Amino acid sequence: xxxxxxxxxxxxxxxxxxxxxxxxxxxxxxxxxxxxxxxxxxxxxxxxxxxxxxxxxxxxxxxxxxxxxxxxxxxxxxxxxxxxxxxxxxxxxxxxxxxxxxxxxxxxxxxxxxxxxxxxxxxxxxxxxxxxxxxxxxxxxxxxxxxxxxxxxxxxxxxxxxxxxxxxxxxxxxxxxxxxxxxxxxxxxxxxxxxxxxxxxxxxxxxxxxxx
Numbered sequence: 001x002x003x004x005x006x007x008x009x010x011x012x013x014x015x016x017x018x019x020x021x022x023x024x025x026x027x028x029x030x031x032x033x034x035x036x037x038x039x040x041x042x043x044x045x046x047x048x049x050x051x052x053x054x055x056x057x058x059x060x061x062x063x064x065x066x067x068x069x070x071x072x073x074x075x076x077x078x079x080x081x082x083x084x085x086x087x088x089x090x091x092x093x094x095x096x097x098x099x100x101x102x103x104x105x106x107x108x109x110x111x112x113x114x115x116x117x118x119x120x121x122x123x124x125x126x127x128x129x130x131x132x133x134x135x136x137x138x139x140x141x142x143x144x145x146x147x148x149x150x151x152x153x154x155x156x157x158x159x160x161x162x163x164x165x166x167x168x169x170x171x172x173x174x175x176x177x178x179x180x181x182x183x184x185x186x187x188x189x190x191x192x193x194x195x196x197x198x199x200x201x202x203x204x205x206x207x208x209x210x211x212x
Contacts, residue, residue, distance in 0.1 A: 144194020
């Protein structure tokens with residue numbers, strides 16, 4: 001896998017520190033699992049964090065804390081069913097196979113999404129986004145953030161071409177118009193806060209009907 005686009009260093013540091021919300025964590029985790037460059041960065045941050053912890057004065061645990069942790073370890077965690085319409089488990093990264101994925105919903109011509117059930121509270125929502133080969137998205141920006149990891153296929157916009165394993169970050173400062181490669185459909189894992197804001201007359205006309 002030839003990965004050329006990576007998460008900002010701030011996101012990778014937050015991933016290593018465990019400060020990202022559940023949706024952001026999932027998308028970054030999938031990218032890191034397939035990107036040796038970002039794995040090395042994360043491990044370096046974790047080593048620095050570990051060295052810092054060694055200098056921190058230990059704090060006493062609450063009564064029963066150890067027993068509560070051991071009880072959780074002894075309880076088997078059920079494997080969530082990850083099969084979605086038209087997707088077999090083998091089509092998904094290993095991490096995603098432990099998440100429950102909802103039914104497909106059409107959101108625009110040639111574009112569909114499948115929501116992902118996250119294990120805890122999250123300010124972002126996560127979903128699989130599939131777009132047909134050659135699909136041209138409307139030019140848009142975001143009222144929040146959008147973290148995207150390409151699983152299959154490719155798309156291009158002003159920031160370059162994004163293929164399997166590549167990571168794309170968008171926020172309210174970015175205007176872009178993704179165009180899916182013509183060879184095959186593009187499947188992406190996305191974590192998003194806020195909504196899309198369509199540009200142009202036609203975009204503003206149909207914008208209220210596009211919900212991700």
